[in-house]
Amino acid sequence: MPRFAANLTMMYNEHAFLDRFAAAARDGFEAVxxxxxxxxxxxEIKARLDGASLTQALFNAPPGNWSAGERGIASLPGREDEFRRSIDTxxxxxxxxxxxxxxVMAGLVASEASRAAQRELYVKHLEYAARAAADNGIDVLIEPINTRDMPGYLLNRQDDAHAICAQVGAPNLRVQFDCYHCQIVEGDLAVKLRRDIGRIGHIQIAGVPERHEPDSGELNYPWLLALIDELGYDGWIGCEYRPRAGTSAGLGWIRPWFAARG
Known part of the structure; x- marks a missing residue:
């Protein structure tokens, strides 16, 4: 049965960040x-997690200057020292x-002429990150992101992400499968889930195309979640969507799942 994690960047924006933990727990979430x-x-974050009896499921490594438009530094030449420090942090x-x-976010492609060189650097940096994370028993994830929401992002397709994982060859380097991004770029989610489930380290959901609650739009989430169960995935399902209105008011879609889990 699916286990859901609230994404506190997109959800519960009615509250200050540190207050979102308790709000998510009150609504029935067990992870964030x-x-x-x-x-x-x-x-301070750990105290909020413990106070709300929540599990921390996932977060991103530092992405560079996010407010200036950077979306990761793993493929950016000249940022090698900064990248290593970001992994340490x-x-x-x-x-x-x-x-x-x-x-670990890949970053934006400077130009098509630089794509191959950036991909090569990305692979080298992922090798470093996977080694460092392995010493701490941690998995490194890479995520294909759609080109509509994030134009120029280096990694867009599931098959490319899995090829990179195979090239690196680290058992703790896995793919973050975001149903929203995959549907926009490729579609055919069920085939890709069946093909790749053994290397998928985390799954996220949102309605398509508006990225609202996963209760309307192009994807049949009850069917997909049943398939994910059937395939044996037992990790968290990240709810990475923008609520149409208030977060708690929009949780009607998830309450039957919470009730079924007791």
Whole structure:
């Protein structure tokens, strides 16, 4: 049966960030994820997790200058030292917060002429990150992201993500399967889930095309979630969507799942 994690970057924006943990727990969530924790001390976030009896499922490594438009630095030449420091920072936080998965963002392609060189650097940086994370018992995740929401992002397709994992060859490097991104870029989700489930480290959901609650739009989530169960996935399902209105008011879709889990 699916286990859901609230994405506190997109959900519960009615509350200040540190207050979102308790709000998610009151609504029945047992785990949370978000993009970045670094504006707050790890110990302070850990106190919020423990106070709400929540599991930390996932967060991203530092992405560079997010407010200036950067979307990861793993493929950016000249940022090698910064990248290594970013992995150290992410692992320090993970060791306090208790999550065993960190998403490392690839970054934007400077030009088509630079794509191959950036991909090569990306692979080298993932080799480094996977080695460092393995020492802490942590998985590194990479995520194909659609070109509509994030134009120029280096990694867009599931098959390319799995090819990179195979090239790196680290058992703790896995793919983050976001149903929303995959549907926009490729579709055919069921075939890809069946093909790749053994290397999928985390799954996220949202309605398509608006990225609202997963209760309308192009995807039949009850069917897909049943398939994910059938395939033996037992990790968290990240709810990475923008509520149409209030977060709690829009949770009618998930309450039957919470009731079934008791």
């Amino acid at each position: 994820e978000y993009l970045f924790p670094y504006e707050h001390p790890a110990a 992410a692992l320090d936080y993970a060791c306090v917060l208790g999550n065993r998965k960190i998403h």
